[in-house]
Amino acid sequence: METELINYEKITRRIWQNLYKKSLPALTEKELDNIKSINDEISLQDVNDVYLPLVQLIRIYKKTMRDLNFSKGLFLQKITENQPFIIGISGSVAVGKSTTARLLQLLLSRTFKTSTVALVTTDGFLYPKETLSERGILDRKGFPESYDMESLISFLLAIKSGKDVSIPVYSHETYDILPEKELVNAPDILIVEGINVFQSGANKQLYINDFFDFSIYVDAKEQNIERWYLERFKTFLDLAKQNPSNYYHQFTSLPADETLKIARDTWKKVNLVNLRDYIEPTRSRAEVILHKDKTHKIDKIYLKKY
Numbered sequence: 323m324e325t326e327l328i329n330y331e332k333i334t335r336r337i338w339q340n341l342y343k344k345s346l347p348a349l350t351e352k353e354l355d356n357i358k359s360i361n362d363e364i365s366l367q368d369v370n371d372v373y374l375p376l377v378q379l380i381r382i383y384k385k386t387m388r389d390l391n392f393s394k395g396l397f398l399q400k401i402t403e404n405q406p407f408i409i410g411i412s413g414s415v416a417v418g419k420s421t422t423a424r425l426l427q428l429l430l431s432r433t434f435k436t437s438t439v440a441l442v443t444t445d446g447f448l449y450p451k452e453t454l455s456e457r458g459i460l461d462r463k464g465f466p467e468s469y470d471m472e473s474l475i476s477f478l479l480a481i482k483s484g485k486d487v488s489i490p491v492y493s494h495e496t497y498d499i500l501p502e503k504e505l506v507n508a509p510d511i512l513i514v515e516g517i518n519v520f521q522s523g524a525n526k527q528l529y530i531n532d533f534f535d536f537s538i539y540v541d542a543k544e545q546n547i548e549r550w551y552l553e554r555f556k557t558f559l560d561l562a563k564q565n566p567s568n569y570y571h572q573f574t575s576l577p578a579d580e581t582l583k584i585a586r587d588t589w590k591k592v593n594l595v596n597l598r599d600y601i602e603p604t605r606s607r608a609e610v611i612l613h614k615d616k617t618h619k620i621d622k623i624y625l626k627k628y
């Protein structure tokens with residue numbers, strides 16, 4: 323990994339945590355509880371040492387983006403609307419993108435008190451199961467061809483121009499797109515999380531990246547991500563036990579060694595192939611790479627130099 327990231331400043335956690343001396347007041351009990359409700363195991367030390375400096379860095383990018391837009395407006399001699407600030411978060415399936423995104427959403431709402439911070443996952447832009455099945459690509463879920471990238475790009479265009487937009491929603495429970503949509507109310511800050519956020523549409527004219535003002539790649543060793551994937555598969559099975567309409571219910575009557583084999587096979591044949599062929603190759607499009615150790619603790623941070 324080191325040789326590929328020549329255009330990044332590698333920063334150890336020790337150095338990173340001291341780059342920014344906390345000027346934000348300490349988190350309140352209630353905020354800590356909120357963070358805990360995102361994920362029981364999330365380390366509060368990570369919040370202080372890694373995420374608060376990260377929020378400070380995002381604040382710098384946000385101010386720079388606003389200044390640049392203002393100056394562009396002066397140059398063009400026209401009034402430019404304030405555009406929403408968009409943050410993209412990518413990384414493997416099960417690396418912890420949604421946990422990172424929810425934590426960041428909470429910290430950004432606290433930092434920019436008068437701003438609305440929305441969060442969407444690109445899972446909603448997967449084609450419905452029926453379409454994947456008709457195209458014979460049910461076993462390619464998560465691969466570039468399984469997403470309606472044009473819709474995702476139209477959504478980002480609409481958000482950048484300050485509109486309210488309704489988007490489709492994906493459910494891990496039904497393993498499919500839900501019938502009802504979700505309204506995204508013209509936010510000031512939008513976080514877009516998904517394995518494909520650094521990829522392009524089919525015609526390659528626009529990369530999703532073009533819409534981002536800041537971007538993060540969550541990184542970890544393959545064998546650690548596999549373990550998190552297997553653990554989450556078990557959690558999904560536990561949740562599905564009492565619910566026959568849950569996709570994972572079909573596996574709950576099988577012996578544990580068989581379900582473990584199914585999860586391992588899915589990881590190896592689908593998600594790991596996708597990671598190696600399509601997700602990791604986009605890593606160097608991120609401004610910041612957060613690298614996690616085997617306990618989810620962030621041990622290294624890479625910041626793009628050029």
Ligand SMILES: Nc1ncnc2c1ncn2[C@@H]1O[C@H](COP(=O)(O)OP(=O)(O)OP(=O)(O)O)[C@@H](O)[C@H]1O
Nearest residue numbers: 363364365414415416417418419420421550554618
């Ligand atoms: N910081 C963390 N501390 C402890 N556990 C974590 C952390 N982040 C993620 N996890 C666990 O790792 C697993 C994967 O996390 P998460 O669902 O956030 O991944 P994801 O990248 O959003 O996955 P997907 O792309 O499939 O939606 C979950 O079981 C989650 O509880």
Ligand SMILES: CC(C)(CO)[C@@H](O)C(=O)NCCC(=O)O
Nearest residue numbers: 415445463464465517588592593
């Ligand atoms: C929905 C995605 C593609 C991404 O979040 C992923 O969680 C997924 O379902 N992958 C397909 C293989 C699997 O069942 O893990």
